[in-house]
Structures are given as structure tokens and as C-alpha cells.
Amino acid sequence: MPEVREHELVIVGGGAAGLTAGMYAMRYGLELVLLAIGGPGGQTATATIIENFPGFPDGITGAELIMRLSQQAQNFGVTFESAEVQRIEPADSRWRLDCGSTQIVANAVILAVGASPRRLNIPGERDLFGKGVSYCATCDGFFYRGKTVAVIGGGNTAVEEALYLSDIAEKVYVVHRRDELRAELILAERALKVANLEFVWDTVPAQVLGDDSGVTGIALHNKKTNEDSEIAVDGVFVAIGYAPNTGFLEGLVELKDGFVVTDQRMRTSQPGIFAAGDVRDTPLRQVTTAVGDAAIAADSAYRYVSERRSER
Ligand code: NAP
Numbered sequence: 001m002p003e004v005r006e007h008e009l010v011i012v013g014g015g016a017a018g019l020t021a022g023m024y025a026m027r028y029g030l031e032l033v034l035l036a037i038g039g040p041g042g043q044t045a046t047a048t049i050i051e052n053f054p055g056f057p058d059g060i061t062g063a064e065l066i067m068r069l070s071q072q073a074q075n076f077g078v079t080f081e082s083a084e085v086q087r088i089e090p091a092d093s094r095w096r097l098d099c100g101s102t103q104i105v106a107n108a109v110i111l112a113v114g115a116s117p118r119r120l121n122i123p124g125e126r127d128l129f130g131k132g133v134s135y136c137a138t139c140d141g142f143f144y145r146g147k148t149v150a151v152i153g154g155g156n157t158a159v160e161e162a163l164y165l166s167d168i169a170e171k172v173y174v175v176h177r178r179d180e181l182r183a184e185l186i187l188a189e190r191a192l193k194v195a196n197l198e199f200v201w202d203t204v205p206a207q208v209l210g211d212d213s214g215v216t217g218i219a220l221h222n223k224k225t226n227e228d229s230e231i232a233v234d235g236v237f238v239a240i241g242y243a244p245n246t247g248f249l250e251g252l253v254e255l256k257d258g259f260v261v262t263d264q265r266m267r268t269s270q271p272g273i274f275a276a277g278d279v280r281d282t283p284l285r286q287v288t289t290a291v292g293d294a295a296i297a298a299d300s301a302y303r304y305v306s307e308r309r310s311e312r
Helices: 016-027 062-075 137-144 156-167 184-193 287-311
Strands: 003-012 032-035 087-091 092-101 102-111 114-115 150-151 171-175 197-200 202-212 214-222 226-231 237-238 242-244 273-275
Touching: 003 287, 016 062, 016 102, 016 287, 062 197, 114 171, 137 150, 137 156, 137 237, 150 156, 150 226, 150 273, 156 171, 156 184, 156 197, 184 197, 184 242, 214 237, 273 287
Parallel strands: 003 032, 003 102, 102 273, 150 171, 150 237, 171 197
Antiparallel strands: 087 092, 092 102, 114 242, 202 214, 214 226
């Protein structure tokens, strides 16, 4: 029989949103547990440098920011538990979270499960993952000192990763499917000035080339000229956006393009279930917006739980 535990609030996700929600909820006096697969982290932890989080005029690495947020949450008494929620279902007027060997019954739930890097879904990508294909320059960039790499994508992540890699690798190609970057102007202007960074415009990757010893190159297709080409690279960093981690929520809460729909109080379509951060259907996905969402979600969860406390 699985162990069954009860909590007033369960926060699912240990990124910036989950940690902030935990800190706020503890300050409201809620009894809670924060579930995170493999501990605190999330996408923020993989960011090379975050320059637009208020209060850090010189920027801060994602890992350092998460470490500080995690410490701050612990200072307020947040308890972390490593668990993967597989399903959430109604249990009388509460929610039961199925975590395999453990079942948790909660009065309220905050979903802060974020999103994961999107895949290109081209030949070679899956087979060469970990052998030259990566989704995180801060994690794997170190291996490419003096080598040649390609970054795929034209958004903020791609350009930030390319800038980071340009300090390590000898040469960095940025392969983008259009002739204009999606990234913010300040980043784009900085990247366009870097000598060892070359943009390959209007081009999509067709295949990651390599063998058992690793990536050797990438096959490309120019969408404007219809020409096919190959470039020799030692590593391919895919940075084409993120997909929400909401597979386990299908049929439970309303989703839009896979993201959780909320109102301005972070309430989902189910009473007692709230959402915060990148998993939410929101016009801007940043650490700043995630922590703002989280504060509101914790406040809403507090109101929801205390209304039920007074009914008892
Ligand atoms: P993003 O903004 O969605 O950009 C994804 C990029 O990948 C786009 O340039 C897109 O091309 C390209 N792309 C998408 N699918 C592709 C495919 N199948 N093949 C080739 N290229 C493809 O994703 P992101 O850069 O990861 O950023 C995600 C969110 O985090 C954004 O809201 C971003 O602003 C935020 N963020 C902010 C910062 C910061 O503020 N410093 C840093 C990192 C991320 P198109 O341009 O043609 O669509």
C-alpha cells in the first residue's frame, strides 16, 4: 500500500516560481511541502547570466539565483521532497497527488512545473544527445574550449547561449530560420559585433551528423535559396524555445496550447488548484514574471485554504 500523507498546500515544481510560492506561503502560515524532481533548479538554473532580474546591476548566474532563492525558501521553513507527480485527481473536496510510492492529499495545489527545451526532431538529434547535442550551454559549454559549435534558434536563449559559447569555443555558428532575430535588441546588437560568432540566416538544420564518438557536423537547408549544405561542428546547442510540462495535467485543468489557463489571481479551472510561472498561459515568460505569479498564487492559495479552515 502506498504511503498517504496530508498537507494544506502542495507546491509542484522547484524553479523560481515554486520556490517563491513556498516562501510566500510559509510567511502566510500555511503547512506545505514542495515537490521537485531532483531538487530545486528549473530552467533558471541553466541560464548563463540573468541581466534583467531587478537588484543585480551586474547580472547574476541562473545557478546562483536559484541557490539564493532556495536558501531564502529554506530560511522560511519550506520543506523540499524529491518526487514526480504522475496524476492529480479529486479526493472529496481536496486533491490527491499520485507520486508512485507516495500519495499526497492536499487542500490546495500550486502548479509551478515550468517547461522543458523543445526538440528539433531531426535525424541524429536523439542518437547524439549527450555526445555533442545539448540543450544547455552553461551545463555543457565547458567541453567545447577551442572547438566549433552551432547554436540553433534566434530567440533570447539562443543568442545568450551563443554569446556565452563565443568566450569558450573558437567559432560559433548561429543557425536561424529567418533573417531577423527574435531576441531583444540589446542582445542582438551585442551578438552581431562578436568576431567569432557567425549567423547563418534563413536556414534550418536537416540532420545532426556524427558517429559513436560524437557530433561531426550539421546538415543545413536554406529556405530562401533551397540550397543544402553541411558545416563541420563539434557540438550542436538547440535553443528553439520551451514546451510546457503539462502532460500529466491533461483532462484536469483547462490548457491552451498546452499551457495552463488561469485568471489574474492564478486560479486554474479547478477550485484549489493554482498555477505560476512558465507553465502558465502568459504573454511574457521571465524570472521576474514567474516570481510575481508565484506571490499571487500563494496569496490565492492562502485565501482558499483559510476559507475552508473557518468552515470546519
Ligand atoms: P523563443 O523566444 O520562443 O525563441 C525560439 C527561437 O527558436 C525563435 O527564434 C524561433 O524562430 C526558433 N525556432 C522555433 N522552432 C524552431 C524549429 N523547429 N526550427 C528552427 N528554429 C526554431 O524561445 P527562447 O529564446 O528559449 O525564450 C523563451 C522565453 O524565455 C521567451 O519569452 C524569452 O523572452 C524568455 N527568455 C528571456 C531571457 C532574457 O530576458 N534575458 C533569456 C532567455 C529566455 P522564429 O523567431 O522564426 O519564431
